[in-house]
Amino acid sequence: MNPRRVKINGRTICVADDQPTFWAKVEAGRWEPATLAFIDAHVDESTTFLDCGAWIGPTSLYAAFRARSVVAIEADPEALRQLRSNIAANQELAEKIAILPWALSPRPGLVTMGSRRKPGDSMSSVLFADAERSWQAEAITPDELASTLPAARLVAKIDLEGGEYALLPHFAPILERAAAVHLSLHPAFLMEWVDRDAAAAAALNRKAMMALAAFDGAPPNEGLPAGEWVLTRQPRPLAPR
Numbered sequence: 001m002n003p004r005r006v007k008i009n010g011r012t013i014c015v016a017d018d019q020p021t022f023w024a025k026v027e028a029g030r031w032e033p034a035t036l037a038f039i040d041a042h043v044d045e046s047t048t049f050l051d052c053g054a055w056i057g058p059t060s061l062y063a064a065f066r067a068r069s070v071v072a073i074e075a076d077p078e079a080l081r082q083l084r085s086n087i088a089a090n091q092e093l094a095e096k097i098a099i100l101p102w103a104l105s106p107r108p109g110l111v112t113m114g115s116r117r118k119p120g121d122s123m124s125s126v127l128f129a130d131a132e133r134s135w136q137a138e139a140i141t142p143d144e145l146a147s148t149l150p151a152a153r154l155v156a157k158i159d160l161e162g163g164e165y166a167l168l169p170h171f172a173p174i175l176e177r178a179a180a181v182h183l184s185l186h187p188a189f190l191m192e193w194v195d196r197d198a199a200a201a202a203a204l205n206r207k208a209m210m211a212l213a214a215f216d217g218a219p220p221n222e223g224l225p226a227g228e229w230v231l232t233r234q235p236r237p238l239a240p241r
Helices: 020-027 033-042 058-064 077-088 142-148 164-170 187-193 198-210
Strands: 004-008 011-015 047-052 069-073 097-100 110-115 133-140 153-158 178-185 227-233
Touching: 004 020, 004 058, 011 058, 011 077, 033 058, 033 153, 033 178, 033 227, 047 058, 058 069, 058 077, 058 097, 077 097, 153 164, 164 178, 164 198, 187 198
Parallel strands: 047 069, 047 153, 069 097, 153 178
Antiparallel strands: 004 011, 110 133, 178 227
């Protein structure tokens, strides 16, 4: 597909994917304005932007205008194909972006993922492993990921369509370095995954949210918080003189 130009908040990128309707929504300012505002507020030339769930690259490409470097993680094979095409269509930005074609997981090995509609639809998740449309992806653990990241200020976006609940309790190697995190929570997917067992869902949520205790703006441990959350690092106390 021939690349076409798209404007995001006044920045122009080229895209070469199969998502014209999506990019029209982006240009109209109707796609995740809070996520883009988070990037504007927290990413600068000293930052490595970690895009966990990069999909076809809107946040990776947008952050690349500002960041020192971008690490884009995507395990959906169809999304990955379109992500690579979009990044290749932006030569200057592509030099800043590293693509990791793996699934984030607490454990190494193969991870089964699925999508209820079709691969590449932005909704693939480890919680949909039993879906008719499923595949296996090689996993990368938080420890392994941390070892690949540049020694720079770190800002992360985590949007894993429910995979965040199992991952966050093991994400300390990344969270310890992060100055800010944009987190998307998907409690409806979690509830389906535990067969509507509210107590089981609450326990998994509590364990995941406790991993975020070092941040201001973290979701509450109780209940099943939903939506987008901006987490910033609490200032470390000064050492006594």
